[in-house]
Amino acid sequence: MHISRIAEELIIWNSDGFNLINLSDKVVTGSSIMPQKKNPDLLEYLRGKSGSVYGNLFSMLTILKGLPLSYFKDLQDDKEIVFKSNDNLNNCLKIFDEVLKNCNPNKIRMLELANSGYITATDLADYLVKNHSMSFRKAYQKTAAVVNFAEKRKKRLNELTLDELKKIEPKLKEDVLKVFNLKNSINSKKSYGGTSFDNIKKMIMKYKKEK
Numbered sequence: 001m002h003i004s005r006i007a008e009e010l011i012i013w014n015s016d017g018f019n020l021i022n023l024s025d026k027v028v029t030g031s032s033i034m035p036q037k038k039n040p041d042l043l044e045y046l047r048g049k050s051g052s053v054y055g056n057l058f059s060m061l062t063i064l065k066g067l068p069l070s071y072f073k074d075l076q077d078d079k080e081i082v083f084k085s086n087d088n089l090n091n092c093l094k095i096f097d098e099v100l101k102n103c104n105p106n107k108i109r110m111l112e113l114a115n116s117g118y119i120t121a122t123d124l125a126d127y128l129v130k131n132h133s134m135s136f137r138k139a140y141q142k143t144a145a146v147v148n149f150a151e152k153r154k155k156r157l158n159e160l161t162l163d164e165l166k167k168i169e170p171k172l173k174e175d176v177l178k179v180f181n182l183k184n185s186i187n188s189k190k191s192y193g194g195t196s197f198d199n200i201k202k203m204i205m206k207y208k209k210e211k
Contacts, residue, residue: 003092004050007043010103014040019109024102042099049092056085111182118147120157120185127179132171142169156180 013020023040031037060081063074121143128139145168150157158180165172178184189195 001050003096004047007046007096010099011040011043011047014043020106020113022104022106023099024104027099027102042095046092046096046099049088053085053088056081056088114182115156115158118150118157120180120182121147123179123185123188124157124176127176128169132169158182 010021010023012018014023023038025038027040027042028038029041031039060078063077067074124146125136125139125143128134128142129136132139134142146157146160146165149164149168150160158177160180162172162174162177165176187196187198190199193199
């Protein structure tokens with residue numbers, strides 16, 4: 001299931017509509033009619049294999065559903081189901097590993113999308129709670145007003161000036177502008193499992209050692 005979901009995610013990211021990753025020619029195939037097309041066939045293969053494994057699971061459950069708690073001859077079929085599922089999973093992991101080795105992120109496109117959609121609005125709400133002793137409800141309302149202000153002027157949050165922000169909340173000072181910086185937003189998530197660069201590096205090192 002997890003391999004299937006990640007495969008679907010990568011298929012979406014690789015599509016022209018998103019263009020968040022580039023897959024090497026080693027892990028894509030051509031089209032029989034469109035010379036420019038690159039099909040993520042390996043990922044589609046991985047996504048589809050969950051159906052076979054799910055089928056094996058339901059076969060096993062169906063065999064067991066009417067059996068008392070002991071061994072019966074019905075269970076002779078469980079070996080084939082388990083061995084097939086194991087082989088299927090091992091093959092999928094090998095293929096998935098190969099796909100990841102031949103997958104490159106489009107960092108410029110990722111950063112462009114990350115800077116859209118007023119993604120740092122929650123950081124502003126948190127800032128108002130921490131630095132101006134607001135309830136989160138009030139901070140939420142102030143932040144919504146800021147977002148609406150920016151939308152009407154077709155600006156991103158990091159393009160707003162301090163004077164514009166003060167029209168909505170006069171108490172704001174220069175340091176609020178740092179809140180809208182995407183890297184600052186990422187690095188502010190320092191708790192365990194957070195997205196700060198240091199946290200991510202630590203987790204990468206941790207899993208590399210375990211490998």
